[in-house]
Every structure is written in structure tokens, then in C-alpha cells.
Amino acid sequence: MLPDETMPPDDTARLxxxxAFVREHDSTTLLPLLLPGIDGPDLRTLAERCRFAHAGTLLFPPDAQSLRAQLDACGLAADTPSHPSVVVRDRLARRHRRDPAELDVRILRPQVPGAAGERRAVEVFALTVPPHSALEPIAAYERTRRHExxxxxxxxxxxxxxxRGLCATLARHGARPDxxxxxxxxxxxxxxFTTPADSSCGYRRLELYAHGDHRGALADHLGHQGERQPAETLLHLLTGAWTTQALASFARLRLPDAMDTRTACRTEDLARLTGTHPRGLDTLLRYLVMLGAVAHDAGPGPQEGFRLTELGALLRTDEPASMRPLALMYGGPFYRSFGGLDHAVRTGLPAFDHLFGENHFDHFARDPELADLFDRSMAASARMFRPLPAHPAVTAAARASAPATVVDVAGGNGELLGQVLTAHPGLRGILLERPHAVEAARRLLxxxxxxxxxxxxxxDFADVPSGGDVYLLSRVLHDWDDDRCREILRHCARAMPAHADLLIVERLLPADGSPSLATAWDLHMLCNVGGRERTAAHYARLLADAGLDLRGHTPLPLDAHVLHARKTPPRP
Structure with missing residues (x-):
């Protein structure tokens, strides 16, 4: 199919x-071009959290047929479905002082694979501009300025x-809300966002796209609360418990296992498959659409229905990185314990102990099903460990001439130790855990x-094996108060040879108070175990009290960090 000659040639070239740009670039190469000077943890965080999805351009076809011809001429799918573009339509209306109803702006995303086959697209905004219409000045202006x-x-x-964290990172590197x-x-x-003036990739605007309704974050981004009044914002926050239970029910009822990410399923059919009530199920699914866990396809006849999104698929039981155990834990025992948060705030003592009559470690140990759920929920966050086998302390031990040993203190079900040993076949491991957890770890390893x-x-911690080369202490210290942390660290220090390394995995509270998952987990620790999250400086003091030096810390996924410590050298 030849392009329609009424389509301006610069639109063709731009598309x-x-x-071509989308095919050739990825997040890691693009971000330094957009944000000159970004490197280290900030670059890793953005590259990990933000997937390069598309390049956007605004075109001005005279009609739908011309647009299809244009797509076809550029090797893009001419039958790509479209839907109304609210955001760009409103931006154009404000910029040109037009009634939004006058502007027929459609959005479509023909797929363009990346260099390694990644799923990407060109985002085409198409403002229909018939020949000799009053909209031609808009087209001429926008082609020159390329605002969109x-x-x-x-x-x-x-x-x-x-x-909020991503917006703060972009702001630190010169990006401005737009x-x-x-x-x-x-x-x-x-x-x-508008990128800094010295960005060097030919695009001056950057978009963060988040599936779902995040108008609270949007209002913060725009610098005002005009789109959501304080009462509405508060009401939105107060219903957060509904979100937790909706996701937990979704998981408990095994609805994700009965759904697919590609093919929509009608509510009635899904209700029969899962033994649920059609109306109740429909209400839940529509709420989950708001959360981004489910998508609603409003096609005709049998095409209408609900399907899983990538987010919702994380709650499937057969998903390798399934977060279903976390949904069951946060929607189960830990949900109940948060009902006693006022007790924890008044007394400083865990609400869990107050409600269940014992600490959560003992409570779970008495119930094999709960103990198994807790271990699986901890393993569900295993993606935070993935970079750990490449830590210099681990790789140095793996390269040592004599076989080296990695000691995982309170290693849970062995997920972390398994990742380290799998990555380095020459290493040996020792896992220390309470008796009920050892057998689960043995099976996994x-x-x-x-x-x-x-x-x-x-x-227990007093039994830390001596003579290891690398010691792991993952998500342990945040369970305890400072005195108990010092005791645990002293047990480790006594067991460690002078050459040994200690790697501690925890979430770190930002020293500047910026938003972080660690802040939320700090409240969780107060409520459920009586522990706390800490800053890097706080951990450095605890380590020093135990005769250990903090040598540094590096970020991990899910806002975690690995802190590297060694024994303090004796003074001469």
C-alpha cells in the first residue's frame, strides 16, 4: 500500500x-542521554524500575484511511486499534485555546520490537486535520515545535x-514536571517531564507511564491538589485496606490461576470455574481493574470479559516469581495485627503479640501451615537477592584457591543461599536456622x-558456625531492637575469621527522609515484630559496637541494600 499523498512528507519521516529509534535503544543507553551525569545507584534504580516502552509522536492525517496508509508505508501494523487520547487532546486545547470537543485526537501504539525482541511500540497521536480546515494552523505549529x-x-x-521516589530521582538530575x-x-x-537542556538524544520530553489510577501522585507531580480535594484524597487513602483485601481475596480464591493474560474470560464462565457468585465476582474484578491487576476487554460478544495483566499474573500459583504468599500473609495474619496498631503506637510493643498472645516467630512455629506460608512469603521477595551472588565479596570467595564456605545465618528456607551456591558451583554452604525451618531449607536446596x-x-544466633569465609544476614536485624542486634552481630563477629566478610541485606531508611519502601516497612516492623528499619549510619554504629566496620552498601531491587562489613582490625 502506498502512502496517501495528502499526508505531509515530514510526518512520514518523523514516524x-x-x-528506528525504538528499535535501537533501551533504558540503560537512553537514560544517560536524557539525564546527563546520571550514574551509579540512581541509574540502576531507574533502569530497573522503568522499562523503555515507546517513542511518541503527533501526526496530522486528513482522515483514518490516510493514517493507515502512513503506518503501512513505515512498516507498522495498519490495523492497530485506536482509542481517544484525553491527555494530549487537553494539552492541545489549552495550548491553542480550543474547545477539546473540536479536537479528534486518537492514540494508537503499533508494535516495534527492540533489538533483542523486547516488547515496544511507537505511540502515535493522530489529530485529524481535514484539508483546508481551521485546524491547519495547529498542525503547522505543532510540527515545528514537536511539543508532544x-x-x-x-x-x-x-x-x-x-x-514519588522515581519523580524525586528525575528531579535530582534536572528533569522538570511538564x-x-x-x-x-x-x-x-x-x-x-522536560529533560535538561544538555540532554543529547533529540527528545526533550520524558514520560513515566503507570498502569492504573494514580491521580494522587499526578496531583503531586503537577504541584497542586486541584484535581483532588483534601477530603477526596483522604477518602482514597482510607480505603487502602480494601485494596489489600481485594488482592488477597483474588489470590485466596485462585482467580489468577483461572485467568489468562491474552484471552479475556466472561464473568459468568469464570464464576463457574471458580465457584464464585457472578455479581460478587464482577464487582471484585472491576475494582481490580482500577488497581491494574486485571484488564477489561469491552469487545463484542464472546470477546468481552476480563483478563490478567502482568501485575495480576504475579498472583498465580505457577508463576516462578509468584507473590501470592505475600498477598495471603499481608491479607491474613499481618492484616489482623494492623488492627492493633494503636496499641503499638501507645506502648511501643508489637500489636501482633498483643492480639495473638505470643510473638510472631513462636506463633508461626506452632502452626505448620502458617510457618510454611511465612517461609514462602519471604521467598516471594527473592528477586531482591538476584544481584547478591555477583557481590565482590562473594565472587572473591568463589575465586579463592581453597574451597570457600558461605554461612547463611537465619537463612529461612534457603532461597538466598541456594542462589549463591547455584551461581558459584565451587562454594560450599552452611545454613543456620531454627529446627522447624531446616527441613524446608534442605528440601529446597x-x-x-x-x-x-x-x-x-x-x-539460634548463639550457634553461628565459625570458620566461614562469607556470612549472610538477610532481613534479620530489622526484626530486633538495637540491643538484640548488637548481640546478634557480636555472635557473628566471634565466629568470623579475620578475613571473612559479612553481607547484611536490609532496607535502608533514607537519611533525607525521601519516600521509600523502608518507611512503610518501618511501620510494619513496629506493628508486627517490635523491630525497625534503620539508616546506614545507624547500622554503622551497631556494627562498630560489635567490633565490625561498615565498608559500604549497594542497592538491591525492591528498595533493599546489601551492607558489607568486616571485623575491625586490631589497633597497633
């Missing part, structure tokens, strides 16, 4: 250039804390093929 040309990054697993909006037609929130290289010790 073809956008498609942008590069978009889709946020993985967006939530308010993540959105509008945004919520599009109900696709249930997506966009935050636009055997199934991972590294059980023969691992020894197991049932015991």
Missing part, C-alpha cells in the same frame, strides 16, 4: 525515525511510594541441585 514528541518509560509495579494526566479509556496515568554442598545446623 519512520521514531520506529517524547520517550516513555513504563513503571514496573507502580505504587505511590515508587512513583504536565500529565489520567486516561480512563486505558486506565493509565502519565507523568511528563536439594531440589536446586546444591544440597550436597550444604550443611545444616539447627540452632
Amino acid at each position: 519512520r525515525a521514531a520506529a 514528541a517524547h520517550l516513555a518509560f513504563e513503571i514496573e509495579r507502580p505504587d505511590p511510594l515508587v512513583l 504536565g500529565g494526566g489520567y486516561n480512563p479509556h486505558e486506565n493509565g496515568t502519565v507523568l511528563y 536439594d531440589s536446586a541441585g546444591c544440597g550436597a554442598r550444604c550443611a545444616y545446623r539447627a540452632g
Whole structure:
């Protein structure tokens, strides 16, 4: 199909250039071009959380047929479906002082694979401009200014804390808010930024795209609360408990297992499959659409129904990185304990102990099902461990001439130790845990093929094995107060040879008070275990009290960090 000659040639060139750009770049290469000077933890955080999704361009076809011809001429799918663009329509209306109803702006995203086959697109905004219409001056102006040309990054697993943190990171590197909006037609929130003047990739606008309704974060981004009054904002926050229970019920009823990410399922059919009430199920699913866990396809006849999103698929039981155990834990025992938060705030003592009559470690140990759920919920966050086997302390031990040993203190079900031993076949491991957890760890490590290289010790912190080369202490210290932390660290220090390394995995409270998952977990620790999250400086003091030096810390996924410590050298 030949392009329609009524389509201006610069639109053709712009569309073809956008498609080529999308094919050639990825997040890691683009971010330093957009934000000169960004590197280290900030670059890693953005690259991990923000997937380069598309390049956006605004075109001005005289009619739908011309647009299809244009797409076809550029090697893009001419039959790509479209829907109304609310955000760009409103921006154009404000810029040109037009009634939005006059502007027929459609949005479509023909797919363009990345260099390695990544799922990407060109985002085409199409404002229909018939020949000799009153809209031609708008087209001429916009072609020159390219206000809507942008590069978009889709946020993985967006939530308010993540959105605020990403916006703060962009601001630190010179990006400035430049509008945004919520599009109900696709249930997506966009935050636009202008990049620094010295950015060098040809695009001056950056978009963060978050699936779902994030108008609270949008209002913060825009610098005012005009789109949501304080009472509305508070009401939105007060219903957060509904979100937790909706996701937990979704998981408990195994609805994700009965759904697919590609094919929609009618409510009536899904209700029959899962033994649920059609109306009740429909109400739940529509709420989950707002959360981004489910998508609603409003096609005709059998095409109408609900399907899983990538976010919702994380609650499937067969998903390798399933977060279903976390949903059951946060919607179960820990949900109940938060009902006693006022007790924890008044007394400083855990609400869990107050409600259940014992601490959560003992409570779970008495109930095999709860103990198993707790272990699986801890393992569900295992993605935070993925970079750990590449830590210099671990790789140095793996390269040592003599076989080195990694000691995982309170290693849970062995998920972390298994990742380290799998990555480094020459290493040996020792896992220390309470008796009820040791057998679960043995099964997991055997199934991972590294059980023969691992020894197991049932015991407490006083039983830390001596003679190891690398010691792991993952998500342990935040369970305890400072005195108990010092005691645990002293046990580790006594067991460690002079050359040994101690790697501590925890979430760190930002020293500047910026938004972080660690702040939320700090409240969780107060309520459920009586522990706390800490700053890096706080951990450094605890380590020093135990005769250990903090050598540094590096970020991990899910707002975690690995702190590296060694024994303090004796003074001469």
C-alpha cells in the first residue's frame, strides 16, 4: 500500500525515525542521554524500575484511511486499534485555546520490537486535520515545535511510594514536571517531564507511564491538589485496606490461576470455574481493574470479559516469581495485627503479640501451615537477592584457591543461599536456622541441585558456625531492637575469621527522609515484630559496637541494600 499523498512528507519521516529509534535503544543507553551525569545507584534504580516502552509522536492525517496508509508505508501494523487520547487532546486545547470537543485526537501504539525482541511500540497521536480546515494552523505549529514528541518509560509495579521516589530521582538530575494526566479509556496515568537542556538524544520530553489510577501522585507531580480535594484524597487513602483485601481475596480464591493474560474470560464462565457468585465476582474484578491487576476487554460478544495483566499474573500459583504468599500473609495474619496498631503506637510493643498472645516467630512455629506460608512469603521477595551472588565479596570467595564456605545465618528456607551456591558451583554452604525451618531449607536446596554442598545446623544466633569465609544476614536485624542486634552481630563477629566478610541485606531508611519502601516497612516492623528499619549510619554504629566496620552498601531491587562489613582490625 502506498502512502496517501495528502499526508505531509515530514510526518512520514518523523514516524519512520521514531520506529528506528525504538528499535535501537533501551533504558540503560537512553537514560544517560536524557539525564546527563546520571550514574551509579540512581541509574540502576531507574533502569530497573522503568522499562523503555515507546517513542511518541503527533501526526496530522486528513482522515483514518490516510493514517493507515502512513503506518503501512513505515512498516507498522495498519490495523492497530485506536482509542481517544484525553491527555494530549487537553494539552492541545489549552495550548491553542480550543474547545477539546473540536479536537479528534486518537492514540494508537503499533508494535516495534527492540533489538533483542523486547516488547515496544511507537505511540502515535493522530489529530485529524481535514484539508483546508481551521485546524491547519495547529498542525503547522505543532510540527515545528514537536511539543508532544517524547520517550516513555513504563513503571514496573507502580505504587505511590515508587512513583514519588522515581519523580524525586528525575528531579535530582534536572528533569522538570511538564504536565500529565489520567486516561480512563486505558486506565493509565502519565507523568511528563522536560529533560535538561544538555540532554543529547533529540527528545526533550520524558514520560513515566503507570498502569492504573494514580491521580494522587499526578496531583503531586503537577504541584497542586486541584484535581483532588483534601477530603477526596483522604477518602482514597482510607480505603487502602480494601485494596489489600481485594488482592488477597483474588489470590485466596485462585482467580489468577483461572485467568489468562491474552484471552479475556466472561464473568459468568469464570464464576463457574471458580465457584464464585457472578455479581460478587464482577464487582471484585472491576475494582481490580482500577488497581491494574486485571484488564477489561469491552469487545463484542464472546470477546468481552476480563483478563490478567502482568501485575495480576504475579498472583498465580505457577508463576516462578509468584507473590501470592505475600498477598495471603499481608491479607491474613499481618492484616489482623494492623488492627492493633494503636496499641503499638501507645506502648511501643508489637500489636501482633498483643492480639495473638505470643510473638510472631513462636506463633508461626506452632502452626505448620502458617510457618510454611511465612517461609514462602519471604521467598516471594527473592528477586531482591538476584544481584547478591555477583557481590565482590562473594565472587572473591568463589575465586579463592581453597574451597570457600558461605554461612547463611537465619537463612529461612534457603532461597538466598541456594542462589549463591547455584551461581558459584565451587562454594560450599552452611545454613543456620531454627529446627522447624531446616527441613524446608534442605528440601529446597536439594531440589536446586546444591544440597550436597550444604550443611545444616539447627540452632539460634548463639550457634553461628565459625570458620566461614562469607556470612549472610538477610532481613534479620530489622526484626530486633538495637540491643538484640548488637548481640546478634557480636555472635557473628566471634565466629568470623579475620578475613571473612559479612553481607547484611536490609532496607535502608533514607537519611533525607525521601519516600521509600523502608518507611512503610518501618511501620510494619513496629506493628508486627517490635523491630525497625534503620539508616546506614545507624547500622554503622551497631556494627562498630560489635567490633565490625561498615565498608559500604549497594542497592538491591525492591528498595533493599546489601551492607558489607568486616571485623575491625586490631589497633597497633
